[in-house]
Amino acid sequence: xxxxxxxxxxxxxxxxxxxxxxxxxxxxxxxxxxxxxxxxxxxxxxxxxxxxxxxxxxxxxxxxxxxxxxxxxxxxxxxxxxxxxxxxxxxxxxxxxxxxxxxxxxxxxxxxxxxxxxxxxxxxxxxxxxxxx
Numbered sequence: 794x795x796x797x798x799x800x801x802x803x804x805x806x807x808x809x810x811x812x813x814x815x816x817x818x819x820x821x822x823x824x825x826x827x828x829x830x831x832x833x834x835x836x837x838x839x840x841x842x843x844x845x846x847x848x849x850x851x852x853x854x855x856x857x858x859x860x861x862x863x864x865x866x867x868x869x870x871x872x873x874x875x876x877x878x879x880x881x882x883x884x885x886x887x888x889x890x891x892x893x894x895x896x897x898x899x900x901x902x903x904x905x906x907x908x909x910x911x912x913x914x915x916x917x918x919x920x921x922x923x924x925x926x
Contacts (some may be wrong), residue, residue, distance in 0.1 A: 794923065795821045796916075800828075800841075818926040820919045827915045835907035838899050843875060846885065848895015850908065857905035871896040 797805050805821055812819040823831070828841060832850065839849050847870075855863050872895070874888040888894060 794919070795819065796823075797821065798823065800845075818923060820923055822916055822919050823912055827912060830915060831908045831911035834911035835904040837904060837908075839896055843873070844895040845874075845877070846889070846895060847891075847893040848897055849899040849904070851895075852897035852900035853902065853905040853908065856900055857902040857909070860902070867897040867900070869898065871898050 795805055795809060806824075809819045809821040825841070832841065835850075835853070837844065837849050837853075844850055852863065852867055870891060870893050872889050872891060872893040874894045877888050877894075880888065885892065885894075
């Protein structure tokens, strides 16, 4: 089982897929679909594309897990940068000075509880699937 909560680690899905092709049973969690399901369960306002970094979901997670690390002013830190076609080439600084791409103003600790509940349920499903192997 590879557990990865960073959206930018694209290579891990290939690692898991290649392991399967070689006869080794592996799983990657959470997948894009797991994140989409968790976002829906929490009724998040933004899509995964809109809410890329330090936005609604990540700020909600921190408000729930360790609110002391949230900087004052996050409620006014929204930054939209939907056209990021050259992100891999130019990096984040080309699209945001603050590091925020999303809407942290919409974050709540309650939203993260719903996200974590959905991810926990999804993880249990993957563990059960691996146990059958």
